[in-house]
Amino acid sequence: MRRFRTCWQVIALSGLFAAGMAATPVVAFGSTAGSGCSGSAGSSGVVGSVVSSLNGLLGGGSAPSCSSQGSQPSQSRSSQEPSGRADATTAGQAPQTKAAQTADPAANPACPAVSQLSSLASQVPNAGAQLQGLAGQLSSGLGCSKAGSSAANPVLTLVCPIVHQISSALTQVPQAGPQLSGLVTQIGSVLGCAAQQPHHSPAPSPSSTPSGSAPRTAPAPAAHAVTAPANFTG
Amino acid sequence: MEGRRSRWAGFIVWAGLGAAAIAIVIAWVVVLAGRSPAGRETAAAQGPSGAAASPAPGIASGRASLVAVARVPLVHLYQTPSLAASPSVFQGRSALGVPAVFLVKQDDGAWLDVYVARRPDGSTTWIRSSEVTLQKDDYKVLVSLSLHRLTAMSGSRILLRTPVATGTAATPTPVGTYFITELLRQPDPSGAYGPYAYGLSAFSNVLSSFGGGPGQIGLHGTDEPALIGTAASNGCIRVPNAVVERLAGELPLGTPVVITR
Numbered sequence: 476m477r478r479f480r481t482c483w484q485v486i487a488l489s490g491l492f493a494a495g496m497a498a499t500p501v502v503a504f505g506s507t508a509g510s511g512c513s514g515s516a517g518s519s520g521v522v523g524s525v526v527s528s529l530n531g532l533l534g535g536g537s538a539p540s541c542s543s544q545g546s547q548p549s550q551s552r553s554s555q556e557p558s559g560r561a562d563a564t565t566a567g568q569a570p571q572t573k574a575a576q577t578a579d580p581a582a583n584p585a586c587p588a589v590s591q592l593s594s595l596a597s598q599v600p601n602a603g604a605q606l607q608g609l610a611g612q613l614s615s616g617l618g619c620s621k622a623g624s625s626a627a628n629p630v631l632t633l634v635c636p637i638v639h640q641i642s643s644a645l646t647q648v649p650q651a652g653p654q655l656s657g658l659v660t661q662i663g664s665v666l667g668c669a670a671q672q673p674h675h676s677p678a679p680s681p682s683s684t685p686s687g688s689a690p691r692t693a694p695a696p697a698a699h700a701v702t703a704p705a706n707f708t709g
Numbered sequence: 710m711e712g713r714r715s716r717w718a719g720f721i722v723w724a725g726l727g728a729a730a731i732a733i734v735i736a737w738v739v740v741l742a743g744r745s746p747a748g749r750e751t752a753a754a755q756g757p758s759g760a761a762a763s764p765a766p767g768i769a770s771g772r773a774s775l776v777a778v779a780r781v782p783l784v785h786l787y788q789t790p791s792l793a794a795s796p797s798v799f800q801g802r803s804a805l806g807v808p809a810v811f812l813v814k815q816d817d818g819a820w821l822d823v824y825v826a827r828r829p830d831g832s833t834t835w836i837r838s839s840e841v842t843l844q845k846d847d848y849k850v851l852v853s854l855s856l857h858r859l860t861a862m863s864g865s866r867i868l869l870r871t872p873v874a875t876g877t878a879a880t881p882t883p884v885g886t887y888f889i890t891e892l893l894r895q896p897d898p899s900g901a902y903g904p905y906a907y908g909l910s911a912f913s914n915v916l917s918s919f920g921g922g923p924g925q926i927g928l929h930g931t932d933e934p935a936l937i938g939t940a941a942s943n944g945c946i947r948v949p950n951a952v953v954e955r956l957a958g959e960l961p962l963g964t965p966v967v968i969t970r
Contacts (some may be wrong), residue, residue, distance in 0.1 A: 692775065692843040692844055692845040693844055693845065694844065694845050694846075694847070695776050695844035695845060695846040695961035695963060695964075696844075696961055697958055697960065698891070698892040698907075698957070698960060698961055698962045699807075699892070700892045700893065700894040700905060701805045701806065701807055701891065701893055701894065702893070702894040702895075702896060703805050703893050703894075703896075704893075704897075705893045705895060705902045705906035705908070705922075705927055705929065706919065706920035706922030706925075707902070707906060707908060707919070707920075707922060707925050707926060707927025707945050708876075708880065708913050708916050708919045708922075708925065708926055708927065708942070708943040708944040708945050709902065709919070709920070709927070709942060709943045709944075
């Protein structure tokens with residue numbers, strides 16, 4: 476009887492553990508529950524902020540300020556988006572206009588980290604080593620290095636290859652600059668971080684998207700001509 | 710006896726919680742499988758990759774086509790819509806600063822199956838939507854080699870129709886679905902390329918290089934208007950200078966150019 480009981484308890488505990496893993500937003504792995512600095516209703520958390528910061532730094536733009544997230548509707552997602560990880564690029568769905576961000580940066584433990592990242596990278600011309608370290612932190616935070624974790628959590632099977640990609644790329648590119656911004660954007664996209672830039676431009680205006688089903692695209696303008704001698708086959 | 714009943718009650722509660730937790734896990738996995746790129750891979754992998762045979766739906770049906778414009782320094786190209794695949798890269802801007810464009814063959818949300826301007830002609834690849842900006846293009850250019858005729862359309866409306874010079878038998882104009890990759894204003898408008906020259910995503914099948922370039926097919930004006938309407942070029946499509954001047958003010962980058970026999 477004792478053996479039987481123990482067996483059931485193990486099953487029950489395993490179930491609870493698995494549920495806990497599954498119910499935990501991916502961005503909360505290794506973090507302390509960020510409270511929405513990145514504008515995704517808390518689901519982006521620390522990692523989302525890191526990705527946001529990385530994306531800004533690598534892309535040549537300024538790193539997003541915690542206090543200014545809410546004023547960048549085209550770079551954010553709706554705070555009402557379920558779980559903050561739904562893909563805004565799903566066919567037929569226009570990116571939603573971001574509601575004003577109301578999180579208090581001062582109360583968000585992730586914001587100082589983001590600020591620190593910005594400061595750090597801005598002081599280092601060749602930020603390759605620093606960024607590699609960040610990628611390592613990201614990998615560690617996401618649990619990519621834990622044996623079997625990818626198999627245990629399907630989210631990680633998505634995230635880990637990207638993180639590995641970044642790490643690999645950083646070791647191969649001496650001047651880890653804007654070339655890597657695309658990869659980081661991918662991370663932001665997969666994680667649902669608010670750092671993801673608008674999928675299509677220009678962003679649809681709320682007035683033209685009453686039902687949220689606005690066209691994803693703008694009409695293409697006439698090609699801009701560049702003055703240069705051609706060397707086509709003729 | 711009392712203790713045994715208490716233990717039973719305890720482990721029944723645990724078992725119930727465990728079962729509920731497992732149900733949550735299963736539901737979560739199902740949801741994730743539906744969202745993940747990996748979940749789409751099976752369906753997406755069935756799409757053609759490599760040499761493209763059929764044009765994009767917009768091109769075939771007369772609807773507007775979709776053009777992806779690079780918005781990152783390097784666009785990653787995947788053989789399948791999966792992040793697990795090792796991507797190659799495509800420069801987001803040319804040496805002249807022209808943004809890379811791709812003609813979208815299939816829009817799968819987070820992933821796009823696109824025509825890419827590289828050999829072999831008609832190559833397609835998968836790219837991430839997050840690395841490009843999508844634009845809608847109502848224009849298309851149809852070229853009939855046998856008729857030596859070019860038809861430019863805006864939606865279902867014919868914008869213009871003109872005779873053209875096409876490739877000779879030795880240097881044929883490649884047949885297929887291509888798109889405009891660049892527009893070059895010529896320093897000498899009275900030169901061999903006329904006032905403007907469009908670069909296309911097509912490459913000559915016989916010339917691996919030309920004039921220092923990669924053997925790219927162009928659509929341009931000419932300084933030999935008498936050859937218009939004949940097979941006279943090295944593969945490029947030559948149009949009257951007045952025509953290319955008009956097109957230059959209208960056609961966007963990424964505009965489909967469908968070349969048929």
